[in-house]
Amino acid sequence: MTAIQELKKLSNQLFINGEFRTSVATDGIEAINPATEETIGHMPFTTAAEVEEAIEIANQSQKAWNKVNALARAELMHKIATNMREARGVLGEMLTREMGKPYKETTDEVDWSASAVDYYAEVARHDYGKVVGPAVDNQFHFTLKEPMGVVVIILPFNFPFCLLCWSAAAALATGNAVIVKPSENTALSTLKFMEAFSPLPDGLIQCLPGGGDVGRQLVESTDTHMVAFTGSVPTGQFVARACADQFKPCLIEASGNDPFLVMPSASMEMAARGATFAAYLNCGQVCTSAERFFVHQDIYESFIEKLIFNAKALRIGNGLEKIDVGPMVSAKERERYEKILQRAIDQGANVASGGGRPTALNTGWFVEPTVLTGINPEMDIMNAESFGPSAPICKVSSLDEAIELANKSRFGLGATIYTSDLNEAMHAVNAIETGMVWVNAPLLDNDAGPFGGRKMTGMGRQLGAEGLDTFRHTKLAMIDPGANDQDFWWFPYKDEEAFPDK
Structure with missing residues (x-):
């Protein structure tokens, strides 16, 4: 199937629970080739009911994914990276037709995306927590790294594959489920990109095209647990405020200058x-x-x-x-x-x-x-x-x-x-x-180094080891295997430790 045929086939589609389906939405917009001004497809505005369904599926899938061991996850993610590289030609052509940048740049973007997936497949295996020196004799103290739950990724049009993978690879590698809200300008290419994730269990990554209402519903839901956003300052501020209402963690990458x-x-x-x-x-x-x-x-x-x-x-x-x-x-x-x-x-x-x-x-x-x-x-x-x-x-x-x-x-x-x-x-x-x-080396990125900014640019980091912790909770565990008395601070307090009599 040609790239033009793929774009037409994906018109009015959503990606939910591991399969493409035609949205019941009556609203949407035309996809226009910015170089020719020709209509190449149609993007639906996912309905509120479809969004709720995807959120419920994501929560169910995440619970099972969290139980999968790190090696098994890594093996699946390497297969995803392979799928991306094998599809780089059609993915690059579709993205060029949909948002305009040169084919050299769109195929490079596929390669960068695959690289990030391979990177996080392995890095996530190396850090599941650490042992810390105990504060009490004969105890064992350590930290655990645990997933957030369901991660919402809201994408811009300029690097939809790459920015999706910078967040999704880290999120998936650490046991999360992902729901993607693509840009209105690159929704069809992003839907096609979902095919690369076919090695994953159904429902673990889903893609819901739409406008601001779809993003708002995903961000404000009490059943999503973290948001990674790239876009404008005003929208980033809305996302941050909405997340703050629930103390929901968020990664904001807004404007640069x-x-x-x-x-x-x-x-x-x-x-x-x-x-x-x-x-x-x-x-x-x-x-x-x-x-x-x-x-x-x-x-x-x-x-x-x-x-x-x-x-x-x-x-x-x-x-x-x-x-x-x-x-x-x-x-x-x-x-x-x-x-x-x-x-x-x-x-x-x-x-x-x-x-x-x-x-x-x-x-x-x-x-x-x-x-x-x-x-x-x-x-x-x-x-x-x-x-x-x-x-x-x-x-x-x-x-x-x-x-x-x-x-x-x-x-x-x-x-x-x-x-x-x-x-x-x-x-x-x-x-x-x-x-x-x-x-002397402008605009370079490195999977192993953190990407992000300061001030009104936003908060949080993608890539590198820092990018893993963006999508994880840290839990401290303290074990006394002998269940010993803690007389140094338990009740009853010793009389001699009370406030001295005058």
Whole structure:
């Protein structure tokens, strides 16, 4: 079956209890190819009754899964990773057709997803708790790691496979069940992705397409036990508040507004190439995109010249063709981004390159990679996530000024610095207020290292050993095998230990 046929087949479908079924919903939206503007399918809005059914099934499945030993879980998860790799071609094509980014990027995403599943399959076996030194003679004290229960994963459109697996792999490996609420822009591809999880018992992972009402019901349910959310700040705040009402744990990865620092000691060739990738990957629709550039005055002009050259060389077009940058995901997203760009121009920014819609592409939601100069740090574009292909460049006189401006943000996801000076690199790593810092290596991820941010970016971590504990409770157990007296603090208290008589 072709990718086009798969998209049609999955229209109006849900994935519940290990099988696809047609939703009884009467509401939904069309799935549109952002490069061609053709309708490729239809996504239903899962009904409240269907959501409740999925929650009940997830709770039943989780109880059984929690009893499965760690080795058996790992073996099943490795099979899932194998399934992903075997389906990378069709998954990549479907995702490109549904959200627009180049086939190279969508197939890479499948590989990254499989890698995360393999990683957590093994890492979860290594840490089920630990023995702690007892506080009382002849006792045994230790900690246990236990699953949360049913984990809700609410996904964005930009990396639906990867971000699903960063949370789902850790959650499943630690004994949880998972319910996925995909983005409205990538629901059909995410449904197809569910087939890779076929080695799991039915009901352990389910996928419920829909809008905000579906997410709200999943978050507010007293029968879900943890929420992993990636998306906007306002929605992340709603999720956090709703979880707080129940003291329900949540992982929030909201907006980024990442700084990119360039110092005179850096290789200008590599800095410009790194900046091109960091600003324009996935048409700028990446939470860790470089969105604020702070370039030292000594190399300001030469850096801009090289970045403009690189930006103009990027091939824009349909992600299934030989291109570098695809369209934005929707007409609504393009309009939102263009308003941000126009606001920057109104505030005095100069468009050094790009800034419009490609004249050769009359169909599709394309925008040109843009370089903005004449930037000051007070402009709106420097203080909120633009989530589009722009590189606003601010001139600075020193590393300290660059770091001060980098930290002058409500957000704190990632930051990049280009320098060949180790002192500068270490100073930046220690001083920049973000969850991640890349030195001469923008946007890299590592399954073994924690991903997440600070400030209004959110809270919690995915990936690494830290990502396991995001989806686990820690329980302390203390055993006295001899059931001995605890006279040092039990009743009755000794008279000589009472408050002394005057």
